[in-house]
Amino acid sequence: MWLIFRHKKGELKILQEEIKKKIGNLPELFCPKIKISKIINNKTKEFRNNFLSDYVFFYDKSFANKDLMNNLKYLRGLKTMLSNCFNYQKDIEDFITLCKTNSDKDGCIKQSYFDNLSFKKGVFMNGPFAQIYFDVLENKKNFLKVVINKKTTTISKNNNLIYRPV
Numbered sequence: 001m002w003l004i005f006r007h008k009k010g011e012l013k014i015l016q017e018e019i020k021k022k023i024g025n026l027p028e029l030f031c032p033k034i035k036i037s038k039i040i041n042n043k044t045k046e047f048r049n050n051f052l053s054d055y056v057f058f059y060d061k062s063f064a065n066k067d068l069m070n071n072l073k074y075l076r077g078l079k080t081m082l083s084n085c086f087n088y089q090k091d092i093e094d095f096i097t098l099c100k101t102n103s104d105k106d107g108c109i110k111q112s113y114f115d116n117l118s119f120k121k122g123v124f125m126n127g128p129f130a131q132i133y134f135d136v137l138e139n140k141k142n143f144l145k146v147v148i149n150k151k152t153t154t155i156s157k158n159n160n161l162i163y164r165p166v
Contacts, residue, residue: 001060001061001063001064001085002057002058002059002085002089002092002093002096003057003058003063003069003072003085004081004082004085004092005057005058005078005081005082006054006079006080006081006082007054007077007078008079009054011076011077012031012056012077013077014076015075015077015078016029018075018076018077019072022068022071022072022075023060027058027059027060027063028059028060029058030056030057030058030059030096030099031050031052031056032051032052032099032103032109033049033051033106033108033109034050034125034162035047035106035125035126035162036125036126036130036162037125037126037127038131039131044130048106051099051109054079057092109162111157111160111161111162114164115157119136119139119165120136121133121135121136121165122134122136122146122164123163123164123166124161125162126161126162127159127160127162129148129161132148133148133166134147134148142156142157143155143157144157144163
């Protein structure tokens with residue numbers, strides 16, 4: 001069964017060890033990443049950030065035990081545990097499958113994850129337009145027509161740029 005945890009910043013390893021102590025083994029962890037470019041001192045640096053900020057997924061068969069669930073609520077490194085995971089196992093599995101099918105060899109989310117979303121405003125995550133916001137004029141199969149600082153441009157979807165809705 002999949003559970004969704006929100007961990008304290010920098011304490012994911014502590015949380016993993018605490019879960020291991022409670023259930024006796026290390027559960028499967030799923031934590032999707034995304035590559036983000038930032039310009040620092042006129043140089044572009046690439047970072048791998050957690051796609052879901054501080055939320056992670058853990059899978060173990062023993063999570064179906066309600067008594068164990070109550071014990072997991074007070075682990076070191078844990079901010080919150082989403083309590084309604086029982087009812088949404090299919091949705092969680094579908095989301096994880098979607099992330100895995102739209103990931104590169106490093107496990108980072110690719111642009112194909114965002115391509116089918118309908119949105120009016122977005123932000124570039126990497127490339128020469130990193131951290132620049134844009135308005136969408138047209139969203140076609142092979143290109144995206146956008147307005148950046150009152151200038152219209154067309155972005156091909158067959159490049160390495162990653163953008164997401166805002």
